[in-house]
Amino acid sequence: MLDAIFAPRSVAVVGASPDPRKLGHTVLKNIVTNGFPGAIYPIHPTANEVLGLRAYPSVAQTPAVPDLAVIVVPPTAVLAVAEECGQRGVKGLIVITAGFKEIGPEGLKREEQLLAIVRRYGMRMIGPNCLGVIDTVSRLNASFAALMPLPGNIAFMSQSGAICTAILDWSVTEGIGFSRFVSLGNKADVDEVALLQAWKDDPHSRVILAYLEGIARGPEFMRVAREVTRQTPVIIIKSGTTAAGSRAISSHTGSLAGSEAAYEAAFTQSGILRARTMQDVFDQALIFAYQPLLRGNRVAIVTNAGGPGILATDAIEHAGLQLARFAPETIARLQRELPPTANVFNPIDIIGDARSDRYRIGIAAALADPNVDALLVLFTPQAQSDVAETAEVIAELAEAQPEPRKPVVASFMGEHSLQPALTILNQRRIPNYPFPERAVAALKAMDTYAQRQQQPEGEYVTFEVDRQRVQHTFDAVRAQGRLELGEIEAREVMAAYGLRLPDSYLARSPEEAVTLANRLGYPVVMKISSPDILHKSDIGGVRVGISSPDEVRDAFELIEYRARRYQPNADIHGILVQKQAARGRECLVGVSRDPQLGPLIAFGLGGIYVEVLKDVAFRLAPLSRQDARQQIEAIRSFPILRGVRGQPPADLDSIEETLLRVSQLVTDFPEIVEMDINPLVVYDQGQGALVLDARIILKG
Structure with a gap:
């Protein structure tokens, strides 16, 4: 205390x-x-x-x-x-x-x-x-x-x-x-x-605001924030994220990540509302401080001008809110009580010559409609407008609502002639925004908070794993004066944490490679195995689709030649011969460790989705089941995983389990600073996923 x-x-x-x-x-x-x-x-x-x-x-x-x-x-x-x-x-x-x-x-x-x-x-x-x-x-x-x-x-x-x-x-x-x-x-x-x-x-x-330049106790901050946001909205503007993210990173995941991604993940997982500007901070603060919580996303609009009504309608759609569809009795009531020239469908346009009595009709009808969750009142000053009286009507009707009350926000557009009304609105705790878009953005923030509150508490799972096997692998790598695991060592770690891998063996000669390929069955994949060569494809150290003993011999000699040519001093253990996996959807799962917030897990589809479009979602470990599923659904290309144009859905459960096992691994071993699983091949629903390649870098 x-x-x-x-x-x-x-x-x-x-x-x-x-x-x-x-x-x-x-x-x-x-x-x-x-x-x-x-x-x-x-x-x-x-x-x-x-x-x-x-x-x-x-x-x-x-x-x-x-x-x-x-x-x-x-x-x-x-x-x-x-x-x-x-x-x-x-x-x-x-x-x-x-x-x-x-x-x-x-x-x-x-x-x-x-x-x-x-x-x-x-x-x-x-x-x-x-x-x-x-x-x-x-x-x-x-x-x-x-x-x-x-x-x-x-x-x-x-x-x-x-x-x-x-x-x-x-x-x-x-x-x-x-x-x-x-x-x-x-x-x-x-x-x-x-x-x-x-x-x-x-x-x-009723609401907590913060301007922060850094968070020193990241994991504890997230734990406490989760508890607080369950009952009190927390709005934070965080500065300095881009500068903090400019550090030398060698892994693919690390190059995609950065401090900005880590803070975004931390706020999302903690239920915090992220404000981008100081204007956003106080726009959001006003609605939480002054109005009851939103219980749905259906918004009604009452306006005395068509243009602002259209702007507000567009903003509602862009924000992912819904324009309320009035009940028939509401439409009938408005038709009886408003002039014939008024629009009685949402938005309710009470026409430019409207005085406060007409606002009373529109507002009362909208608030009484069971299909309305929130009300936005727009006002532009006209020659016949009752400026102060209209503000009084808005406040009176908002306060007179039966419980549970619906949030009411206003956008009085202008300044010179509006000061008496703005004073009344603020005194009566009706948030006012100078433009409709800002009012809608505040409603969207409240909707986001309400949705997060409705989500169940995170379910955290722990798998049976072989931690000792991982520790032994890490100790052996360090004993050799290395911090980067070779593929065979990375496979050991993956297997110890229950991740599925294709059958794979190390060959030290072309003939041994042929024997192994014959045992595995064609086609096979062959890769250079060296802790000094982490980006194997860049030097031509990977061959796929090899389908005969002669091709195996040729591939062995070519891969070894290229490796020694491009990195003459590399410690080459041999050539890895691996059963070529069936085609599936290629994904990336990776980790980079943020100095303040801890292990940041990345997920996205592979190929151009990651390389070009940067379509990656981030979350901080440890992940709950809900975190993992939301991370999968957060990528823009998620519909491809869900199944499009007649394609069956991918095995989303296996992706979720992979993310959770990786989360447990990097939580158990803080010495892992960077990691890539690329690709993770995901098959159709019920058929699982395979880790085809992995890299791990340890703390120095």
Whole structure:
């Protein structure tokens, strides 16, 4: 719990200066002027009072132990202050002071020492290097922000103090309120995971927003986020994904993946709504903070102009929502009560001369229709429009609905003449968007969240596998000074984890290759076997469709010649002779390990689908059954697997099992940093799948 930070009974401001130009003065003034109800202790080495409050030379000399200490002193003094707070029994710290890991090695060392003090005394800390914390529930503004947010039910955390101040300024102008407002700073102790846990059951916060630049505890973040999003929407904008993904990668999967793909997978699997822009963050926040949850995806539109109605209709279709089909009684009611020139089918066009009474007719009919799940009201200012009255009607009818209520959003298009209406809508908690497309996007976000809530809890399975066999293989590879497994070694790993493989044997001479081919039966495939040659096809190290002993001899000599020509120093074990598999659908399954979020599993159809179209879906291990099935269905080419133009469906169950076994493998062995199964040949439904080739790279 973080009550000492968000609901303290008393606060000490260490560095509370009488000089108005000092940051400590600003922080103390914010606490005092915004009505914090508890005891406030300014701490200053020489001042007797600050802002009319008695000052104390140290935390040790306050008349009672403060719950919270806000530290605004030079960085060189922070450690001593934190130590004193710990000895005094303070439970919460907000370290606003900068000069820690953000400045380099010296600051990093200081931050590590600060965290050690916090942990030693069982304190919790926000910061260092942060704007501070604002809590409208406890009326605490322990920050140097210029404004106090309005009370509301949106909880907000940000890794950027500048984003905090910009959002704060904008929100006050727009009349949007917050419950909690936190600048995370360097996240030395309290981070996004801790705040999600603290806000999980917060009755004052209907939606959680976050601006994050990095997530340090990826797997734990996903676990906590899954729990939180079951009851509270979480909307995150994540910056810096492209730069983090620019690293040297040798595997095929790694070249497709990157930090962006890992975060996208993490948010999808955790039930988090991903916002692309700050505009999206607050467009989505408004609908969750102000309106009941969507219970279906059928949207009705009431408009006084045809053009905006068409724009909204197009946006609904593009978003994957449904334009509601009105019940016959709704259409009859609208025909009776609206002018003959009005359109009574969805969208309900009440014509440009409509006043508020006509809006009342359209809105009431749409909300009463059993085929409607949400309502979008469009308004363009006309000469005869009742601007404020129309806003009042929208709010009145939205509030008067019987339970369960349907969400109502508005798009009042314009600005100059609309200010009275916009004020009414915001005060009455009707989200308003300047353009229909933004209103529809907010409804789509709510629909996405509602669908995820309806999904069952993930089912995680564990297969019987031979971990010891895999560990022995890895140890043997490392003993040879290698990190890359050859094909035979990779096959050992695949077999140990229950993945099906075609019969395959190693030949060290042309005659041995003929003997093996005769035993396997023609046709066969022949491949170079060398831990130093991972991209075998690139050097002509693979031959397929070999159907006679003479072809086997020729292939052996040609493959060996090409290998030695292109890589003279390669350690060549021999030539692998493999029963040629029957034709099927070729797929790719791969792994690259994200430094923050863990093993990222890729799936897609092979060939041009991966190489050219980049049609790949990513999920983070460990996978549940639901994750694996959704990953398969997420690729654009999924209809090919499902069966098209008379073709039977592929064995989707075998793909799912392959993904789950790979997930278990890379979870059991964190030393696997990259892996490709390419191709995985998938046969028709009920006929399984075969791993034809695999590569594995271990951590150095």
